[in-house]
Amino acid sequence: MQTRRHFIRAALTGAVAVGGCGPGHEPVAGTPNEERNMADHLNVGMLVFPRMDQVDLTGPFAVLSRLPNASVQLLWKDTKPVRDYRGLGLVPDARLTEAGPVDLLVVPGGPGQEDLMEDEVVLSFITKQAARAKCVFSVCTGALVCGAAGLLKGRSATTHWRSVHLLKYFGAVAKDQRVVVDGTFVSAAGLTAGIDGALRVAELLRGAEAAKAIQLDLQYAPEPPFDCGHPDKAPAEIVAKLKATTEKLTAQRLATAKRAAARLKVPVED
Template structure:
């Protein structure tokens, strides 16, 4: 089972590592972290660097493709025609093409989600409609071979969902136990639909601050409707 996780500067690390920690335990799994170019990848936080051992020029087939998200950097990736073309070509070979968080915006930019339901991070989920996808506020959305996950931590849920589709209940339960994934959050505030207004406002401020920092690091112009959506 050849699993490709696309990585890029400014991505959210858990978007990639969460699914990795699940899928690597599947029998016969081979996981490849692939960047546009080989070498160092800088995470969105600025605290962690990551080494991509493979470039998109090295990888021409996959059973599973995972596209992680990011607070801001997805804006560059969704306009990178070399990367989008590679995703389209790889998608012809995949059994499953998946995304986490704003990775679904990158995936939607390829046109592969046109007319399909998809989810993303709650702050920018409406942007999916700009690429003819149908924004759907669910944690994991399956449409044929396309599976999209909501924000950050939902990548673990998506990976378990996918593992169950491939390997069945017993192996999936065993993997869940292996990583001891037994979430028991202190508060019921992890879902946009069930969070109160005050919590959403504070979260928005944190995300806007993070986005502004990312804009500076990536040198993106602050004049597009996409950026305005992120920083407001």
């Protein structure tokens, strides 16, 4: 069984010194007129947790690990490998208690997000880091975790299309968009939208030229075989089938969101 599973480690020892993209690749740098954006080193902290969806992490990681003058750490309660909900192994670099101040905090989603919604250790960590971070970036239902930590009150935000209706319980202005930028908070919709969101974050923190260089390095020019990536475009029977398969989890998320609304004193009309 072990030979059929793979573990992803962001660094063999500690944080990844970023600016390149693996053996044989040169660092991705900005143009001289962006030097003012490059002066400060960026500490990027990406939350990992059991039963997350790895695409919420690995898509943005491909972008953010190419930010000039930055380092990335995967953070969790301990450094034991965790499995995403499809079975992919992920190895945290550092414990939450060991993490220093983070300039960019990334909060992914996935079914395991439910276990974080009332976890005071995780929520306190997010709240503390967000208070001094230059940017907080949520992907998919990671927005719900940020909401539970009190970060969405009065902010515009997006999340996976199956959970957009839950954002109001955290005091957010829900936007059914692929990426939403509200000040220092950036949110991306479901899964692959994390790549688009990460490019926007790269632009915010390192300028448009650096973000464009990263996009080119990734050869990110999607041409999906089907125009079926949003319920407004997908056939009705496919939308209905997917809703049915996720009905139980969506109901659970609704119940959790309502408890969060009560705790955060967010008035909501159902």
